[in-house]
Amino acid sequence: MSVSPQEAILSARGLTKEFFGFKAVNGVDLDVRENTIHALIGPNGAGKTTVFNLLTKFLSPTEGKITFRGKDITGFKPADVARLGLVRSFQISAVFPHLTVLDNVRVALQRKAHLGTQFWRSNSALDRLNDRAHELIAAVGLDEYAALDAAELPYGRKRALELATTLALDPPVLLFDEPMAGMGAEDIGRISDLIRRIAKDRTVVMVEHNLNVVADLCDHVTVLARGEILAEGDYDTVSSDPRVREAYMGTEDE
């Protein structure tokens, strides 16, 4: 099932990335539809992280074009695309270990508001910020941890905090690189629920190795292998595709 470019919030055409002559990503056309959860999957070395870094502008493509809401963002810097509303979470999210959960979320909200030091002159603005911080903390299930330093949080809860600080920026598109990496079953369930809730009125793109999570969460799946798109569609479609099965089994044998 291909997505028509008109419906896509984020698109790539002919996306190619060469490292020293080796094409890690080769001619990838991608359309991410608004308000869906879109997974990038594929065996090790397929080019998922490279595509993810190209989409978020952490890498520049050797060839190809990326558009966001119809605007060509190929030459943009990561901060520029974040400002437009394309924000990656987890691997780069700024959580300060020695600030409390509440203060971490407040700092993120302040950044969003660009209020800087002037902000603290207004008590009503401070109240609004505190209310919003508590809402976000509740949304990610961290109410009882609000006063704890971020460093003291268990791993899964730390990721929930990273999610809250990302949500503070209120981005229409969120990109996650392996959000479930290193998590136990309980945390996976909690973060999956969170992502599902977030995605009700947002677009989510995620690289994910855990195929149970992909099956459970994602509306659309793009399978990459050797830098190219091997298959696309919903999970049932791609998981029953013999080429996809072969690509995964091939790497298991290696």
Ligand SMILES: Nc1ncnc2c1ncn2[C@@H]1O[C@H](COP(=O)(O)OP(=O)(O)OP(=O)(O)O)[C@@H](O)[C@H]1O
């Ligand atoms: N900076 C780089 N320099 C050289 N080669 C790279 C670089 N980054 C990635 N590659 C190569 O590009 C290919 C794709 O890598 P990438 O990390 O995008 O794959 P992946 O699908 O995310 O893999 P994994 O599931 O193992 O994380 C690999 O062969 C990798 O070795």
